[in-house]
Amino acid sequence: MATLPSPVTEPSAGPNPLAAIVSGAALTTIADVITTMEAIDQLLPDNDGLKWFNRLYLMVTRQVDTNPPAGAWQDPTWLLHLDVVFAGLYFRAIRQYLAQDTATPTAWSVLLEARHLPGIERIQFALAGMNAHINRDLAVALVQTNLDLARDPQEDGPEHTDYLAINDLLDAVMPQALEMLSAGPLGEAAEDSGKVGRLLSSFDIRAARDAAWDFAGVLCDLDGFARDAALSAQDVSTGALGRALLTPL
Template sequence: MTESVWGSVHDDMTALLSGHPDDVPAVVDQLTKLQDVLERVPPLLASNPLADFNRLYLKITTSVLERLYAGRFADPAFLARLDVEFAARYFDALRQFGDGSTCCPRAWGVLLRRVAGPDCRPLPSAAAGVNAHINFDLPFALVTTFDHLGSDPIDDSDQHRDYLQINEIFAENIPGLRRGYLERWQLLIDTMNGDLDDWWQGELIEYTRDVAWRNAQKLWAVRHDLAGLAQERDRLDQNAASLGRLLLSPLGAFLQ
């Protein structure tokens, strides 16, 4: 399983995923190194769908780091911890899939099984990664972060307002990121649509992240109930996996 997934870059990938970054600069550094490795994974190389997602994730995380340096967050310790916990789940999924572990979430498996081909279109691939990371990973990352900091996921708190700032980062970056995945004929259609595509995709990210916050509140309420927590985990994983399959289906090509 390992060799069939990462091929000739198996050793590089294993070394890169052997530990977790402990701050946001380290997350950016690890994502940067991961991009280099992913673009060498055979047979698709830079065209593999995971590289398409990682490129987007790196851009967004770099923007988060810039805001942290600029003092834009009311509770930077919360945002930094959330960023680290969030990234850890992504890196864990890659390691688990490469090891052939049954612990790899189904939400990620949908995309990771496409790394060896057949090729996927870039924008649906990136969207499938965003789906797995936000709809499945993010609620659990929020719970772990709040538990670590000894606070609660309360609406309209400083933490919640900081969380909502990430929607602004997506809105700022979506136009450039999305057009970077388009072919020439698609760029022509995109120009004819004006700002419409950017607007609805920004609205979709905002809605999806709000759902993740609500799901984190549900998880928080059952965090000490192992059976209830497992049930919620299975529900979120199954829902994200189903959406991921849809995004990577021929229907997903309409995203472009």
């Protein structure tokens, strides 16, 4: 099996415009999140793997903002707060990595170390980002949101109904996203050879989101060292999957 080449070290000299974007972001609304993602999208060149996860995430976030399910969100306060907290974890991971912070989640380091490497397809970067953000960050965002809003969501409650509705938005976005991520000779060759289908089958978004909801419940029942240990173990396993997703095909 092919292995990842050595990661490219981020340059440390001079101001980093990506760091400036994610450090200057004051997130209070979903519009703030979209503005920050748009700035990242405009900054990053096409040969930067982070661009393709960010572009996919931006597409989904715009859908959440403009296309609520029929009958509207059942608990928009909870859902939009979750979206802001969730995106904040993504921006924080970028800040941490660029600052060479040892607290950078492994799940994110795997992607950020590989973002400039050749031979990795756009869809791989997008899926590796979704892996890090859903499998590592989403449970953390759920716990924080419920603490912030003093909520105890149940599976038959409005919060979980809205949470599941995001799956339908993801389904709506994916055809357009796959067309975008398969652009260019490398992506077209991967799609023609069936590699894209195999990649997609290796990462089940709905199952990952269901697992994140359950893991948030586990974290809520833990505290102190036990919670940190559980999150650390989840981060390590998520990083391992990220490496597999980024292995040149």
